[in-house]
Amino acid sequence: MKVILLDSPAWRLFYPEMHQHLGVCYLAGALRRDGFDVTIANPHMVTSRDKTTGQLTTYPDRMTPCDVLGISATTPQVSWASEIAQVWPAKVKVLGGAHATYVALGPHEQFKQKKYFAGFDYVMAGEGDNLLVEFCRRMSHQMSVRELSGLGYFEKDGNLISNPPKTVDVTQVADPAFDLWPALSSPQIVNINGTNVDLPLVGVDTARGCPYGCRFCGDARTGLREVGLGQTIRQALHLQQLGVKAVYVRDETFTIKPKRCTRIAEVLHAAGLGWQAMTRANLTDARVLRHFAENGCLELSLGVESGSAKMLRLMDKGTTPTMNLAATKGCKEAGIAVCALMMIGFPGETVGTLEESRRWLAEAQPTRASLSLFQPYPGCDVWNHPERYGVKLPDAPFEHWWGKGLEGTEDDVVLDLPTISRRDLARGHRELARWMDEHIASRDRTSSVTVV
Numbered sequence: 341m342k343v344i345l346l347d348s349p350a351w352r353l354f355y356p357e358m359h360q361h362l363g364v365c366y367l368a369g370a371l372r373r374d375g376f377d378v379t380i381a382n383p384h385m386v387t388s389r390d391k392t393t394g395q396l397t398t399y400p401d402r403m404t405p406c407d408v409l410g411i412s413a414t415t416p417q418v419s420w421a422s423e424i425a426q427v428w429p430a431k432v433k434v435l436g437g438a439h440a441t442y443v444a445l446g447p448h449e450q451f452k453q454k455k456y457f458a459g460f461d462y463v464m465a466g467e468g469d470n471l472l473v474e475f476c477r478r479m480s481h482q483m484s485v486r487e488l489s490g491l492g493y494f495e496k497d498g499n500l501i502s503n504p505p506k507t508v509d510v511t512q513v514a515d516p517a518f519d520l521w522p523a524l525s526s527p528q529i530v531n532i533n534g535t536n537v538d539l540p541l542v543g544v545d546t547a548r549g550c551p552y553g554c555r556f557c558g559d560a561r562t563g564l565r566e567v568g569l570g571q572t573i574r575q576a577l578h579l580q581q582l583g584v585k586a587v588y589v590r591d592e593t594f595t596i597k598p599k600r601c602t603r604i605a606e607v608l609h610a611a612g613l614g615w616q617a618m619t620r621a622n623l624t625d626a627r628v629l630r631h632f633a634e635n636g637c638l639e640l641s642l643g644v645e646s647g648s649a650k651m652l653r654l655m656d657k658g659t660t661p662t663m664n665l666a667a668t669k670g671c672k673e674a675g676i677a678v679c680a681l682m683m684i685g686f687p688g689e690t691v692g693t694l695e696e697s698r699r700w701l702a703e704a705q706p707t708r709a710s711l712s713l714f715q716p717y718p719g720c721d722v723w724n725h726p727e728r729y730g731v732k733l734p735d736a737p738f739e740h741w742w743g744k745g746l747e748g749t750e751d752d753v754v755l756d757l758p759t760i761s762r763r764d765l766a767r768g769h770r771e772l773a774r775w776m777d778e779h780i781a782s783r784d785r786t787s788s789v790t791v792v
C-alpha cells in the first residue's frame with residue numbers, strides 16, 4: 341500500500357519551504373516502522389499561488405497516484421488542502437492536524453459538514469501516530485475503519501461523525517522520519533540574527549501539550565507529556581547524520597522544567613545543533629538562560645502577546661508587562677537573542693491598549709518581534725465560547741482568517757470586536773507593524789532571515 345503525506349502549502353509565509361511539519365514527519369515515521377511504503381510530498385511543488393489574487397493553482401500532473409493520501413492543515417490553510425485533495429489521484433483521502441482536530445471535537449455543528457471538507461473521505465482528530473497506522477492496516481486488509489478512535493466519517497446527509505480520539509504515549513511513538521522531509525535534499529544557508537544556519541530549520545519536540553490556559557490558544561490546558569531523553573538523543577544524532585545544523589524545539593513551554601531543559605540543551609549542543617525554542621516570561625530563570633547561551637541557543641521566543649496588563653488578564657496569560665520586560669532583559673543579559681511574540685485584536689483590545697503594546701516594545705527592545713492579528717481559530721476558548729467575549733464567530737470563509745500586517749485593510753479583519761472598530765484595528769495593525777520595522781531590530785522571521 342502506498343501512502344503519501346503532505347502539509348498544506350505555506351505560501352502565505354515567508355520562505356514556505358522553511359517550515360518543516362513535525363507532525364507529518366512523525367506520521368511518516370510511524371507508517372514506515374509498520375512497513376508501509378510512505379513518502380512525504382512537497383506541497384509547493386504541486387501548487388503555485390498568484391500573489392496578486394491569492395488564488396491557488398494545482399498541478400495534478402505532478403501528483404503521484406497512491407492508495408492513501410494524508411494532508412495536514414491549520415484553519416487558514418484548509419481550503420488549499422481541499423483544493424489539493426479534490427484533484428489528487430488517490431483512492432482514499434484523509435485530513436488531519438489542527439483544523440480537523442478542533443472542528444471535529446469542538447462545538448458548532450454547522451462546521452461539521454462535508455462542504456467544509458470537500459475532497460476528503462475521512463477527517464482524523466488528535467494525534468495520528470497510531471490512528472493512521474491502524475487505518476492503513478485495516479484499509480490494506482479491506483477491514484472496516486469506522487469504529488477507530490479519532491476517526492471522523494460523513495453520513496449520507498453530509499454530517500461529520502467523529503469518534504473521540506485516544507492520547508498517544510509519546511515515549512512509545514516512532515521517531516519522526518526526518519530523512520523523508522523533501523526540503524532536506526535541497527538545503528540552503530540562511531542568516532538568522534547574524535548566525536548562518538543550514539535550512540531547513542528542522543522541528544523537534546521533547547514534550548507535547550501545555551498546562552497553561554491562555555484563552556487564544558488551542559493547546560490550553562492539555563497537560564504535559566514528556567518524550568524520553570533517550571528519544572531526544574537518538575533524534576539529535578539522526579539529524580546530525582543528515583547534516584542538519586539547527587533545530588526549532590517545538591515544545592510549547594520549553595523551560596517548564598529547568599533541570600530537564602538544560603540537559604536537553606546539552607544534548608542538542610553535543611550533536612552540533614544550534615537551536616531555537618519557545619517559552620513564557622514566568623519560566624525564564626537566569627541560570628537556565630546562561631546555560632542556554634553556553635549550549636547553542638540561537639534564540640528564545642517569548643509569548644509576550646501584549647504590552648497591556650488588562651489585555652494579558654483578559655487572555656488569562658498569567659504574566660504581566662513587567663514580567664515580560666524582565667524576561668526579555670534576562671535573555672539579553674545572558675547573551676541570548678529574544679523574539680517577542682506579539683498579538684493584537686483579542687476581545688477587549690482598544691486603541692489605547694495597542695499603544696501600550698507599542699510602548700512596551702519601545703522599552704523592552706527585544707532582538708526581534710513578530711506581530712499576529714488574533715483570529716478565533718478553532719480550538720481556542722473564543723471559538724468554543726464566543727458569547728463569553730461578546731463576539732460572534734465570523735461568516736468569512738476560513739482562508740480569510742489570516743492577519744495581513746502591512747497590507748491589511750478593514751476587510752481583512754474577520755472578527756467584530758465591541759471595543760474597537762475594524763477600521764481602527766486594521767490601521768493599528770499596519771501602524772504597529774510599520775513602527776516595529778523601524779524601531780525593533782527586525783519585525784519578524786521574515787525580515788531577520790536572509791538567504792545567503
Ligand code: B12
Binds near residue numbers: 353
Ligand atoms: C511550530 C508551530 C508553527 C510553526 C511551524 C508550522 C508547521 N509547519 O508545523 C510556524 C511558526 C510556521 C507556524 C505557523 C502557523 N501556525 Co502554528 N503552530 C506550531 C505549534 C506550536 C507546534 C506544531 C508542532 O510541531 N506540533 C507537534 C507535532 C508532533 O504535532 P502536530 O503537528 O499537531 O501533528 C500531530 C497531529 O496534529 C496529527 N496530524 C497532523 N497532521 C496530520 C495529518 C493527517 C493526515 C493525520 C491523520 C494526522 C495529522 O498527528 C500528528 C502526530 O501526532 C502548534 C501548536 C501545537 N502544539 O501543535 C501551532 C499551531 C498548529 N499553529 C497554529 C496556527 C494558527 C498557525 C498559523 C495559521 C499562524 C498564523 N496566522 O500565522 C500559521 C500557519 C502555518 C502555515 N503553514 O501556513 C494553530 C492552529 C489552530 C487551528 N485551528 O488551525 C496551532 C494549533 C497553535 C494554537 N495553539 O492555536 N506554526
Ligand code: SF4
Binds near residue numbers: 550551558560
Ligand atoms: S499560548 Fe503557550 S503558554 Fe499559553 S496555553 Fe498556549 S502553548 Fe500554553
